[in-house]
Amino acid sequence: MDTLSQILNKRIIIWGIGHNGRKFADMASRLNINIAYFVDSFSGVNSICINEDTYPVYQPEIILDESFESVFVIVTPSREEGIIDLLEKWGLTAHVQYSTLTDNIMPFVYGALFKQECTLDMLEKPELFKQVEIETVNRCNNDCSFCPGNKKLDKRKLKIMDENLFEAILNELRNMEYMGSIGLIGTGEPFLDADIVSRIKKVKEYLPNSMQFLSTNGTMLTLSIYKEIIPYLDSLAINNYTSAVQLTNNLQEISDYNNMNLDLKSKVTLQTINKNEIRTTRGGYAPNKEHEAPRVGCYMPFQFLSIKSDGKVSLCCCDYLPQYQMGDLKTQSISDIWYGDKFKKLREILITKGRPNLKLCCNCDTYFVLRD
Numbered sequence: 001m002d003t004l005s006q007i008l009n010k011r012i013i014i015w016g017i018g019h020n021g022r023k024f025a026d027m028a029s030r031l032n033i034n035i036a037y038f039v040d041s042f043s044g045v046n047s048i049c050i051n052e053d054t055y056p057v058y059q060p061e062i063i064l065d066e067s068f069e070s071v072f073v074i075v076t077p078s079r080e081e082g083i084i085d086l087l088e089k090w091g092l093t094a095h096v097q098y099s100t101l102t103d104n105i106m107p108f109v110y111g112a113l114f115k116q117e118c119t120l121d122m123l124e125k126p127e128l129f130k131q132v133e134i135e136t137v138n139r140c141n142n143d144c145s146f147c148p149g150n151k152k153l154d155k156r157k158l159k160i161m162d163e164n165l166f167e168a169i170l171n172e173l174r175n176m177e178y179m180g181s182i183g184l185i186g187t188g189e190p191f192l193d194a195d196i197v198s199r200i201k202k203v204k205e206y207l208p209n210s211m212q213f214l215s216t217n218g219t220m221l222t223l224s225i226y227k228e229i230i231p232y233l234d235s236l237a238i239n240n241y242t243s244a245v246q247l248t249n250n251l252q253e254i255s256d257y258n259n260m261n262l263d264l265k266s267k268v269t270l271q272t273i274n275k276n277e278i279r280t281t282r283g284g285y286a287p288n289k290e291h292e293a294p295r296v297g298c299y300m301p302f303q304f305l306s307i308k309s310d311g312k313v314s315l316c317c318c319d320y321l322p323q324y325q326m327g328d329l330k331t332q333s334i335s336d337i338w339y340g341d342k343f344k345k346l347r348e349i350l351i352t353k354g355r356p357n358l359k360l361c362c363n364c365d366t367y368f369v370l371r372d
């Protein structure tokens with residue numbers, strides 16, 4: 001029996017209340033898959049709410065009270081080896097790691113949801129994007145082996161966004177009364193843009209009701225810059241890409257500062273990530289992973305606007321060159337592009353034929369979806 005048939009007949013236990021666990025629970029619950037509860041050793045919370053349903057969170061040992069024939073455990077933390085070993089030691093073989101899930105269960109769950117929620121009648125009047133990324137610089141100083149922006153491989157010509165264009169984009173979003181998420185990131189490291197601090201401030205000034213996020217590799221982030229930007233951000237991911245266990249000195253300083261300012265805990269994630277990890281294929285551009293696309297659609301062009309440093313709009317965040325140019329903000333408005341024929345045509349293909357029919361998507365195992 002394959003993993004998918006196994007989970008449909010069982011009570012699902014999700015190990016880990018982080019992003020992966022919640023994302024899976026969100027999709028599964030919309031498809032009436034039976035989620036029993038979460039377990040997490042470190043969470044410190046008793047329950048979590050997903051799509052108006054509340055799920056208990058227990059210590060993992062509760063699984064020992066289950067009848068092993070009737071449960072299936074989805075292990076979602078990215079460093080999961082110890083957990084799998086523990087389950088095996090307990091004698092519970094009905095489990096799957098999130099990485100395996102991505103290849104053999106996620107396409108089914110995601111595909112079914114997409115079919116349910118993205119239909120042809122949406123093409124005439126699509127909803128506005130819920131998230132926008134503005135890449136103010138298209139270069140990185142790092143060489144993560146899973147990333148197309150790896151400085152050793154990146155062939156793009158360096159481009160930093162002109163200030164006039166940057167302000168024109170913010171102005172248009174303000175006129176649209178945009179209230180979704182916005183982040184000054186793309187395929188690169190935002191702090192290689194010398195104006196990034198003032199630009200972060202400008203985003204809040206133009207769009208006070210939006211949700212500003214940022215993601216950085218932290219190599220150029222000092223405590224003083226951190227203190228300057230944090231009031232303007234709603235969410236910040238500091239990703240210390242390393243194979244070392246310890247944080248670098250500058251990030252340790254920031255971590256110590258956070259420990260003394262607990263109000264920052266809810267908006268800052270400071271994590272180490274193995275720079276040799278295998279992640280998604282990112283439209284086939286990830287240097288260390290190949291994948292044939294599942295026959296499903298993709299929410300990204302229905303929810304996400306990706307603006308490159310030269311003002312071009314691409315199909316999605318994976319389309320970093322871009323291969324599909326949906327328009328150019330130096331000569332067109334955001335509305336013209338988002339509601340225009342190019343996006344319409346590609347959305348229609350994703351609905352009617354799925355990923356195999358688009359040359360970028362046919363290599364993509366990204367399962368992106370946003371909720372209100």
Ligand SMILES: C[S@@+](CC[C@H](N)C(=O)[O-])C[C@H]1O[C@@H](n2cnc3c(N)ncnc32)[C@H](O)[C@@H]1O
Pocket residue numbers: 140146147148149185186187188189190215216217237239279280281282286
């Ligand atoms: C392109 S980076 C830009 C900001 C910054 N340099 C950083 O890494 O945080 C944006 C996000 O894409 C993620 N990313 C890069 N390659 C990926 C891949 N192959 N699969 C999944 N996520 C990936 C990074 O980990 C990061 O969270």
Ligand code: SF4
Pocket residue numbers: 140141142143144147148149150151187188189217241
């Ligand atoms: S993930 Fe971020 S830090 Fe790593 S190479 Fe890509 S852009 Fe640079």
Ligand code: SF4
Pocket residue numbers: 282283297298299300301315316317318319355360361362364365366368
């Ligand atoms: S399938 Fe991948 S490449 Fe295609 S639109 Fe979605 S995220 Fe982008």
